[in-house]
Amino acid sequence: MNDLATMVAEEAARALETARLALLPIGATEQHGRHLTLETDYAIARAFARRLAADLDGDAVLCPGLPYGLSEHHLGFPGTMTLRPETLMAILRDVAESLAAAGVRKVLVVNGHGGNVDAVRLAARTLRRDHGVIMAHVMWAGLAADVIPERMGSERYGHACEGETSVAMVLAPHLVRAERLAEPAAALPILPHTVPHAPRVDLHYPYHQLSASGALGDARLASAELGHTIVDTAYARALEFARAFAAAEEV
Structure with missing residues (x-):
């Protein structure tokens, strides 16, 4: 594995x-309810990226990652730290430009935090237009978006839920405080058509208005079996894309 940091x-x-x-x-440093540690998003992303680096071997280099992201919607809970969108976009551009100067003009962002998605997309558009750098972006939840809803037992899910907890059990089990798994907090009232994980109306809620505990779903339903179902699906698709992306002469 070509791990640049080492x-x-x-x-x-x-x-x-x-x-x-x-x-x-890239990930985040933010609250994940009562049972997942603050590093959850980054630790999952890094473990996923390390698997890709190992399987891609000499075709890829693994860059040191970023444990901070766009987490302003979690600031109502202790321990959360956030970047501004323009800060994250600038970091992505600077890292990509540094890689391009070294001869690598394709970057695959392996993301562990949904709040980062918009900033990564905008940074990628700017990099292609202004610098000829091609940035692609994957996140486990998006890669397995057709599988996850079939296995969730909660109406609201997507953060520290049974899905994310199961993924953590597989990719980074040290994140999970199993003794702290408990009955989920009551869902707080929100406007119609805005229910996570797939709202029909785009309305940005801070998490303390969604859940008293900061988590959605019922993490007691998490299992390694569910984690493998999600991770295996997401990883197979990510690896298939990454191999094709690396080999393509033009994208």
Whole structure:
């Protein structure tokens, strides 16, 4: 695995010379209810990216990741830290431009936090237009979006729920405080057609207005079996894309 953080400069030069793709894990530092630690989104993204780097071997380099993201909607709970959208977009642009200067013009952002999606998309559009850098973006929840709803036992889910907790059990089990799994907090009232995970109306709620505990869903329903169902689906699709993305002459 070409893990840039563990290399000296001469080793990095050789890895970057042959690599066709850079992997950049990003996440967040934010509350995840009573049973998942603040690093959950980043730890999941990094574990996912490390798997990709191992399977892609010399075709990819794994970049040091970013454990902060856009988490202003979680600031009502202790421990949460957030970037501004323009900060995240600037970081993505700067890292991508640095990679391009080293000869790697394709970047795959491996994201663990839904709040980052809009900023990554905008940064990617700017990079392609202004710098000829191609940035793609994957997140486990999007990759397995057809599988997840079939297995959820809650109407509201998507954060520290049975799905995310199950994924953590598989990719980063140290994140899960199993002794703290408890009956979910009562759902707070929200406007019609705005229910997570797939609202019909786009209305941005801070999480303290969605749940008293900061979590959605019922994490007691989490299991390694469910985690493998989600992770295996998401990973197979991510790897298929990453191999094609690395090999493509034009995108």
